[in-house]
Each structure stands twice: as structure tokens, then as C-alpha cells.
Amino acid sequence: MSVAIRLVQLRKEFGEVVAVDDLDLDIADGEFFSMLGPSGSGKTTVLRIVAGFERPTSGRVELHGTDVTRAAPFERDVNTVFQDYALFPHLSVRENVEYGLRVKKVGRAERRRRADEALETVRLPSFADRRPSQLSGGQRQRVALARALVNRPSVLLLDEPLGALDLKLRREMQIELKQIQREVGITFVFVTHDQEEALTMSDRIAVFNQGRVEQVATPVELYERPASRFVAGFVGTSNLVTGRLAHDLVGHEGAFSVRPEKVHLSAEGEAPRGEVTVPGVVVDVVYLGSATHSLVEVGDGADAVRLTAMQQNSESSLDHALSRRGERVTLSWQRAHMVD
Numbered sequence: 635m636s637v638a639i640r641l642v643q644l645r646k647e648f649g650e651v652v653a654v655d656d657l658d659l660d661i662a663d664g665e666f667f668s669m670l671g672p673s674g675s676g677k678t679t680v681l682r683i684v685a686g687f688e689r690p691t692s693g694r695v696e697l698h699g700t701d702v703t704r705a706a707p708f709e710r711d712v713n714t715v716f717q718d719y720a721l722f723p724h725l726s727v728r729e730n731v732e733y734g735l736r737v738k739k740v741g742r743a744e745r746r747r748r749a750d751e752a753l754e755t756v757r758l759p760s761f762a763d764r765r766p767s768q769l770s771g772g773q774r775q776r777v778a779l780a781r782a783l784v785n786r787p788s789v790l791l792l793d794e795p796l797g798a799l800d801l802k803l804r805r806e807m808q809i810e811l812k813q814i815q816r817e818v819g820i821t822f823v824f825v826t827h828d829q830e831e832a833l834t835m836s837d838r839i840a841v842f843n844q845g846r847v848e849q850v851a852t853p854v855e856l857y858e859r860p861a862s863r864f865v866a867g868f869v870g871t872s873n874l875v876t877g878r879l880a881h882d883l884v885g886h887e888g889a890f891s892v893r894p895e896k897v898h899l900s901a902e903g904e905a906p907r908g909e910v911t912v913p914g915v916v917v918d919v920v921y922l923g924s925a926t927h928s929l930v931e932v933g934d935g936a937d938a939v940r941l942t943a944m945q946q947n948s949e950s951s952l953d954h955a956l957s958r959r960g961e962r963v964t965l966s967w968q969r970a971h972m973v974d
């Protein structure tokens with residue numbers, strides 16, 4: 635792979651706080667790459683260091699093989715789209731998009747041609763003469779994107795760009811943003827704390843935890859083969875089984891997690907389907923339309939935990955699944971689905 639961004643032993647301290655903890659990371663050319671993690675895990679700091687707004691305490695940033703650690707933001711072939719897109723209210727949409735080209739002294743005709751092309755890319759060609767105040771939130775976000783794309787950077791950094799949008803619009807923009815990225819072929823580095831968003835859009839995802847990257851993988855790998863309990867818990871939902879209970883019930887030394895859809899539930903007299911079997915009692919059943927979640931209490935007294943088994947609903951099994959509360963059941967799963 636051709637590397638667009640390489641971070642080498644990148645470190646950033648703010649006083650006592652280690653925001654970025656000796657990070658090594660390669661992002662490929664043309665990739666839609668997401669940095670996913672909880673608030674405070676260091677994603678934005680990494681992005682700001684790549685953009686040049688922040689100096690690392692130590693370590694190195696390379697863009698297309700060139701060390702830019704000490705380069706000013708404008709000397710780097712990158713552009714940033716922020717959540718608060720900060721459009722100029724007194725300028726038209728086209729003038730907002732042209733702004734960067736004007737600063738670079740690009741001629742009027744060329745400016746206009748490129749701005750209109752960028753507005754077409756973000757599917758807003760007919761809005762060129764409006765003011766930002768005459769646009770919806772989603773449309774303003776597109777203008778901000780056009781304003782970055784017009785500079786034709788080789789890398790676009792996006793810091794929670796969809797964070798201000800309502801959920802429905804956000805979902806629509808996720809699909810479009812991914813399509814736009816494919817069309818323009820620019821490397822996108824996208825910061826989000828929304829795991830579903832990252833799974834929807836990314837070629838690869840880095841999961842951040844306390845200034846470190848726990849795993850870098852494709853969405854499918856991340857979901858199906860999480861490298862740690864933290865990743866399993868942060869990406870999708872997971873059952874966590876504590877160390878002692880794990881030892882008592884399944885002979886497994888430490889704590890582990892297992893996804894609800896990997897847990898099979900069998901009634902008394904029905905054969906379990908997994909290698910690991912655990913008895914329990916159904917304490918609640920939650921109907922979710924296409925699937926049902928059964929909450930099963932496992933273990934006794936203070937050690938008891940509730941595990942969720944998820945089943946896809948079919949008409950024939952639904953009535954039975956919903957009437958299970960209070961039933962003794964056996965949970966089972968394959969060893970391969972346990973994450974330490």
C-alpha cells in the first residue's frame with residue numbers, strides 16, 4: 635500500500651495528561667480511515683497534530699513520505715472540516731467555497747469553475763448564490779466540505795463533521811460522504827465516537843483508548859474479531875463475564891466478552907449448539923422487531939450476571955421466545971467467539 639500518513643512514536647502531553655501515547659499508525663492513500671473512541675481518548679489531538687495546529691511532544695508525522703512534523707499548516711497538503719463549519723455569513727455559498735482559492739491568488743474564472751465543480755461534487759449546484767443562513771444544517775455541512783475539496787488536498791481531515799446533524803440526516807450524509815470520498819479518491823481521516831458511523835463509512839478503523847490505539851482493522855474484522863474486551867465493548871454490544879464467574883462456570887481463567895448474537899439459547903430438553911454451555915434463568919425478554927433479546931441471569935448471589943442472547947425473529951418461533959420469562963434455559967457459544 636502507498637502510505638498517505640505515517641505517525642511514528644507520536645506523543646503529546648498536556649502537563650500531566652498524556653493525550654497521545656507513543657502512537658504508530660499508517661493510513662493508506664485513498665483510504666476512508668476512521669479514528670473511533672470515547673471522549674478524551676486522543677482522536678482530535680492526533681488530527682490536530684496531522685493538520686499542524688498542534689506540535690507533538692515527541693515523534694514524527696510523515697505525509698506521503700515527507701517529514702512534516704515541523705511544517706506550518708498551510709505548508710501541508712491537507713485540509714480540515716470541523717463540526718462547527720464556520721462559514722462566512724456575509725458571503726454567498728460560492729464565495730465561501732472560493733475563499734481558499736482567492737487567498738492563493740487563483741484567477742477569477744478558474745476560481746468560479748472549481749467552486750462550481752466542488753458544489754456539484756457535494757450535490758449543491760443550485761445553491762451557489764444563497765447565503766449560509768438560507769441553508770439547512772446538512773446543506774451547510776456540504777458547503778464546508780466543498781470549501782475543503784476545492785483546494786484538492788491529498789488528505790482531508792474531518793473532525794466529527796456530522797455531529798451537529800439530527801440522526802436521520804446524519805445517516806443520509808454518512809452514505810453520501812462515503813460516495814463522495816470514492817468519487818474524489820482523496821484520503822479521508824474521519825474522527826467520530828459513533829461506532830455505527832465508523833462501521834458504515836470506513837475502509838479501516840483505529841479504535842482509540844486513552845491515547846493508544848487498541849486495534850486497527852476493517853469494520854468486519856473489528857466486529858467479528860475484536861482484539862480486546864475494550865474493542866468488543868465499544869464496537870457493537872457485548873456481554874461481559876467477570877473473571878470469577880468465568881472460572882466457576884466455564885473453566886475460563888479470566889474475564890471475557892461474547893456478543894449477544896453469538897449466544898445460543900436452548901430450552902430444557904433442547905440440545906445446546908455451542909461448545910461452552912451455561913445454565914441460567916430468563917429474567918426478561920425484549921422485543922426489537924426483527925430480533926428478540928433474552929436477558930438471562932447466570933451464576934448465583936453476588937456473582938450473578940445477566941447475559942443477553944439475541945435471536946432473529948421468525949413467525950414460528952416468536953410467540954415462544956416472548957413467553958420465556960422465568961424459564962430455565964441453557965446458554966451456549968463457540969469458544970472462538972470469546973474475547974479476552
Ligand code: ATP
Nearest residue numbers: 648651653671672673674675676677678679680827
Ligand atoms: P472528544 O471525542 O471528546 O473530542 P478526543 O478523543 O478527541 O475526545 P482529545 O480532544 O484529543 O480527545 O483529548 C485527549 C486528552 O487531552 C483529554 O484528556 C483532553 O482533556 C486533553 N487535552 C486536549 N487538548 C488539550 C489542551 N489544549 N490542553 C490541555 N489538555 C488537553
